[in-house]
Amino acid sequence: MHVTPATARISSQALKHNLQCIKRKAPHSKVIAVVKANAYGHGVEFVSSAIENDVDGFGVARLEEALRLRSHGITKPILLLEGFFDDSALAIMAVNNIQTVVHNEEQLTALQHAKLPNKIKVWLKIDTGMHRLGIGLEQVERFYEVLKACENVDENIGFISHFSRADELDSNYTTLQLERFINAVKGRGERSIAASGGVLFWPESHLEWIRPGIIMYGISPDNNVNSTKDLKPVMTLISSLIAIRNLKKGEPVGYGGAWISERDTKIGIVAIGYGDGYPRDMPKGAPVLINGRRVPVVGHVSMDMLAVDLGPESHDKVGDEVTLWGENLPIEEIAEKSGMLTYELITKLTPRVLTEYVD
Secondary structure, eight states: OOOOOSEEEEEHHHHHHHHHHHHHHSTTSEEEEEOHHHHHHTOHHHHHHHHGGGOSEEEESSHHHHHHHHHTTOOSOEEETTOOSSTTHHHHHHHTTEEEEEOSHHHHHHHHHOOOSSOBOEEEEBOSSOOSSSBOGGGHHHHHHHHHHOTTBOSSOEEEOOOSSTTOTTOSHHHHHHHHHHHHHTTSSOEEEEOHHHHHHOGGGOOSEEOOOGGGGTOOTTSOGGGGTTSOOSEEEEEEEEEEEEEOTTOEESGGGOEEOSSSEEEEEESOOTTTTOOTTOOTTOEEEETTEEEEEESOOOSSOEEEEOOTTOOOOTTOEEEEEBTTBOHHHHHHHHTOOHHHHHHSOOTTSEEEEEO
16 A cells, blocks of 8 residues: 655646746746745745746745755745835845835935845835835825935846736726836836736736746736646645545544534545645535546535545545645635635645656
């Protein structure tokens, strides 16, 4: 008997395929590959090494993530998408050639007063309607002039913003944000506003730089698998059957007896649970893939296991592989069933899940 525990199988071939598809969609744009949150749960060292020669830079959320890339040998530009959190970070960024977003007065002041060994490349973050990070449209002129005069700032200042409704194709809000952005920048530098939704749905937003995130991993930003039909899932989450039980009609399965069988059947126990990051509250009927067919999850998901209804005629056996999402079972479908975002599903996986890199 051989049983594989919960494992994320990561394909570099799929990753490279997706990146080429993205570049065909935006052939005139440079690419900042977004690898924050451990490359959306895919393993930042593996992902960054696999694609470094195919992209123009990387985007992360925290300085620690940027330093992790540098310690792994990544030499391409790295951009802190939320900027720096502490004045003391500036010297570290200057030494390690880490670029930063500037989105508030405090960051601007820190740059003015710092004593740095090298200049830092800055991207001025403009709030065009997301109302999360960024300076107001009326502040752009002043911030730009201060940055241009600052001896710690590279003369090639970039401009960046973020769409809030890029996956709503029937809304004109994205067009409004794009117009605000272009008018605010006035051609003074390179621009980036298109993340995954912009790359897929708004070609006029591609500009000089794009920032693909979740689509790089073959996952749709809007839970619609048709949006990414040309892309391949980079992660396939698998586990194995560790037990098969005969269950009589009327018998319950799992904690609280939440599911009661309506027939004599066979129940399979799969070695994955909420301790691995699979949602505890997954509704009954969510599919998994076993031996080429879909079978439903039944009962409450436990910390280390979940149960599936294999059916009375099942010939499955202990050790058979189970696909939770990925190849042949889109994560978008699981997200829709669970009421969660695909972003949540892939980033909630815990360190207990093994990683298997293929290709």
